[in-house]
Amino acid sequence: MREIQLRDAKASLSAVVDDAVRGEPAIITRHGKPEAVVLSFAEWQRLSYVPSFGQLLMAAPLDAGDLPLRNPSPLRDSGL
Numbered sequence: 001m002r003e004i005q006l007r008d009a010k011a012s013l014s015a016v017v018d019d020a021v022r023g024e025p026a027i028i029t030r031h032g033k034p035e036a037v038v039l040s041f042a043e044w045q046r047l048s049y050v051p052s053f054g055q056l057l058m059a060a061p062l063d064a065g066d067l068p069l070r071n072p073s074p075l076r077d078s079g080l
Contacts, residue, residue, distance in 0.1 A: 016038050
């Protein structure tokens with residue numbers, strides 16, 4: 001990932017965006033410190049997608065034999 005100063009990014013914003021679309025994101029620096037990243041919208045969507053816990057469980061490579069058997073005994077009385 002290349003670093004580019006803010007003033008240079010302003011002067012060549014179109015080229016910076018074109019590079020990001022081609023898969024070459026850029027780090028924008030101000031006074032030598034990283035301040036922002038320019039990346040393609042598709043890459044931003046991919047990175048910002050967080051699957052639900054249910055989707056993660058459904059995607060797990062488990063077979064029926066991988067899960068422990070459920071205890072068939074009745075629940076105890078909590079006394080509440």
